[in-house]
Amino acid sequence: MRARVLVRPKAGILDPQGVAVQRALPALGFEGVADVNVGRLIELDVEDPSQLEAMCEKLLVNPLIEDYSIQWPEADGRSQDAGPHAPRG
Amino acid sequence: MRARVLVRPKAGILDPQGVAVQRALPALGFEGVADVNVGRLIELDVEDPSQLEAMCEKLLVNPLIEDYSIQWPEADGRSQDAGPHAPRG
Numbered sequence: 001m002r003a004r005v006l007v008r009p010k011a012g013i014l015d016p017q018g019v020a021v022q023r024a025l026p027a028l029g030f031e032g033v034a035d036v037n038v039g040r041l042i043e044l045d046v047e048d049p050s051q052l053e054a055m056c057e058k059l060l061v062n063p064l065i066e067d068y069s070i071q072w073p074e075a076d077g078r079s080q081d082a083g084p085h086a087p088r089g
Numbered sequence: 090m091r092a093r094v095l096v097r098p099k100a101g102i103l104d105p106q107g108v109a110v111q112r113a114l115p116a117l118g119f120e121g122v123a124d125v126n127v128g129r130l131i132e133l134d135v136e137d138p139s140q141l142e143a144m145c146e147k148l149l150v151n152p153l154i155e156d157y158s159i160q161w162p163e164a165d166g167r168s169q170d171a172g173p174h175a176p177r178g
Contacts, residue, residue, distance in 0.1 A: 036134075047121030
């Protein structure tokens with residue numbers, strides 16, 4: 001089963017990549033952007049979904065400085081990705 | 090509006106982080122894992138959602154080697170994150 005792990009810096013932890021993006025966007029003409037965070041996206045096929053949390057704690061995520069959440073695109077019954085479009089209704 | 094950009098290596102593009110994770114997991118006792126990809130997760134507040142695609146093309150994503158998709162967690166009306174649990178039905 002395909003799984004998707006979203007890893008992001010914990011609140012209060014320095015996020016230099018996010019800062020860099022936030023500063024670069026106005027220079028490119030994009031205004032109105034705030035609170036940018038850059039983290040990691042891990043996608044993988046797992047035979048046993050119950051193991052995924054342990055994988056995150058032991059390898060994929062540094063729980064001292066990162067939070068994570070898990071998505072199961074197939075189990076959710078529809079695509080979670082809006083694609084490169086404006087938000088749906 | 091909060092937006093989430095999922096950036097992943099294009100199919101066929103070398104993904105050394107994904108290879109490293111896939112090799113490390115069996116050594117930690119996790120079997121049955123395949124097709125691991127590691128990409129980037131960018132979360133940001135945008136005032137004008139219609140600008141996000143341009144931001145991706147001009148700064149956030151390298152379209153030569155990366156694909157991306159966009160999620161609008163608020164517009165979707167429910168949390169897309171399963172949390173660290175097994176998949177929902």
